[in-house]
Amino acid sequence: MxxxxxxxxxxxxxxxxxxxxxxxxxxxxxxxxANPLAPLLGPRRRHPKMLPDGARPELWEVVTTWDEMVVAWLSDTGLRIDGLTGQP
Known part of the structure; x- marks a missing residue:
C-alpha cells in the first residue's frame, strides 16, 4: 500500500x-x-416517523374531517405516528 x-x-x-x-x-x-472518505453530515432530519417540516399545509388540502384531527395531533404535539396509533 x-x-x-x-x-x-x-x-x-x-x-x-x-x-x-x-x-x-x-x-x-x-x-x-476517522474515515476521510465518509460523506460530510448535512442538516439533521427529523425522526422518519414524524411529519416532515412543511407537510401540514399540503396535507390539509387532501385530508377528510377525521384525518384533519390526526394531522393536527401529529404536528401540534410532536407525537410520532406509531405513538398515536399505539404501535410498538
Whole structure:
C-alpha cells in the first residue's frame, strides 16, 4: 500500500458520546478511527416517523374531517405516528 495513502486513511478523531455508548469499554476510549472518505453530515432530519417540516399545509388540502384531527395531533404535539396509533 502507498505510504501516503496509508497515512491519510489512518487518521484518528475524538470519540463522540454515541461512540462511547456503543463500545464495550467506551469509557476508556481515547480516540476513534476517522474515515476521510465518509460523506460530510448535512442538516439533521427529523425522526422518519414524524411529519416532515412543511407537510401540514399540503396535507390539509387532501385530508377528510377525521384525518384533519390526526394531522393536527401529529404536528401540534410532536407525537410520532406509531405513538398515536399505539404501535410498538
Amino acid at each position: 502507498d505510504p501516503e495513502l496509508r497515512e491519510a486513511l489512518s487518521a484518528q478523531r475524538l470519540p463522540a458520546q454515541a461512540d462511547r455508548s456503543r463500545a464495550l469499554l467506551g469509557h476508556v476510549k481515547a480516540s476513534m478511527p
